[in-house]
Amino acid sequence: MGGRLFALVGPSGAGxxxxxxxxxxxRPDLVIVQRVITRPESAGGEPFEGxxxxxxxxxxxxxxxxxxxQAHGLCYGVPVGIHADLDAGHDVIFNGSRxxxxxxxxxFPDLRVILVTAPVPVLAARLAARGRETAQDIAARLERxxxxxxxxxxxxxxxxxxxxxxxxxxxxxxxxxxxxxx
Numbered sequence: 001m002g003g004r005l006f007a008l009v010g011p012s013g014a015g016x017x018x019x020x021x022x023x024x025x026x027r028p029d030l031v032i033v034q035r036v037i038t039r040p041e042s043a044g045g046e047p048f049e050g051x052x053x054x055x056x057x058x059x060x061x062x063x064x065x066x067x068x069x070q071a072h073g074l075c076y077g078v079p080v081g082i083h084a085d086l087d088a089g090h091d092v093i094f095n096g097s098r099x100x101x102x103x104x105x106x107x108f109p110d111l112r113v114i115l116v117t118a119p120v121p122v123l124a125a126r127l128a129a130r131g132r133e134t135a136q137d138i139a140a141r142l143e144r145x146x147x148x149x150x151x152x153x154x155x156x157x158x159x160x161x162x163x164x165x166x167x168x169x170x171x172x173x174x175x176x177x178x179x180x181x182x
Contacts, residue, residue, distance in 0.1 A: 002087055002089060003031075003085060003086045003089050003090040004086075004091045004092070004110065004112060004177075005082065005086060005091075005092050005108050005110065005111050005112065006091070006092070006093040006094075006111075006112045006113070006175065007093075007094060007096035007101060007104055007111055007112070007114070008020065008093055008094065008095050008096060008114050008116065009096050009097060009101065009113060009115055009116070009149075010098075010116035010117055010118075011117070011118075011123055011141065011142075011144060011146075011147070012072075012123065012127055012141040012144075012145075013122070013123035013124070013130075014116040014117055014118045014126075014160055015116055015118065015126070015160040015164075015167065016095055016116050017045060017046045017095070018164065019116060019158070019160065019167060019168060019171045020046070020093070020095065022164075022171065022172075023093070023168075023171060023172060023175065026168075026172055027172070029090065029091070030090075030091050030092075030093060030175065031082075031085045031091065031092040031093070032093055032094075033078055033079070033093065033094035033095075034047055034049060034079075035048045035049070035076055035078060035094065035095060036048065036051055036056065036059065036065070036076070036078075036079065037049070037050060037051070037074055037075070037076050037077075038050075038051060038052065038053045038056050039074050043132060045132065046095060056077065060075075060077065063080070064077075064079060064080055065077035065078060065080060066078050066079065066080045066081075066107070067094075067096075067103065067104055067107065069097050069099060069103075071099060072137075076097065078096075091175065093114075098115075098147045098148075098149055101113060101150050101153060102150045105150070105152075105153060110154075111153075112154045112156070112174075113149070113154060113155045113156070114155075114156050114157075114158065114171065114175075115155055115156070115157045115158070116157075116158045116160050116167075116171075117157060117159055117160065117161075118159065118160050118161040119161055120145055123141075123142060123145055124138065124142055127142070156173075156174035158170045158171055158174065
């Protein structure tokens with residue numbers, strides 16, 4: 001039996017990277033995809049491979065991404081290695097974008113989506129605290145916070161505005177097999 005693929009999505013500042021780190025500690029069997037991003041690695045945040053736009057375009061043309069998209073002026077890619085991990089029976093999760101879910105579901109019909117949310121004031125405070133964006137960039141990210149998801153997805157929603165341990169518990173529960181798939 002193949003593994004399950006999860007897309008972790010939500011607005012900037014919702015706490016996706018924090019939840020991924022907690023899942024890594026609690027579920028060492030979970031494959032957490034390291035994305036390829038056209039952003040310098042020195043920008044910080046999640047673990048990722050930073051590449052130039054030209055290198056990203058070369059890899060994309062060579063078919064080295066299972067999924068790719070653009071958001072916030074950057075290109076993001078999920079390496080094709082996820083296919084081998086899924087075929088080997090591993091559960092795989094990647095930090096995605098709400099705008100690429102239709103294409104992701106087309107390619108991976110059993111994709112499970114985990115939507116992490118928090119109220120706009122919480123998002124604004126978190127974005128300001130991380131210090132990566134200008135006030136204008138933060139405003140643009142907050143404007144997208146209410147972005148609607150496509151219809152018909154298998155979605156688990158997590159409100160990450162309260163105690164972190166509560167959000168982690170909800171996140172780990174969303175990663176468990178559903179009763180009908182046991």
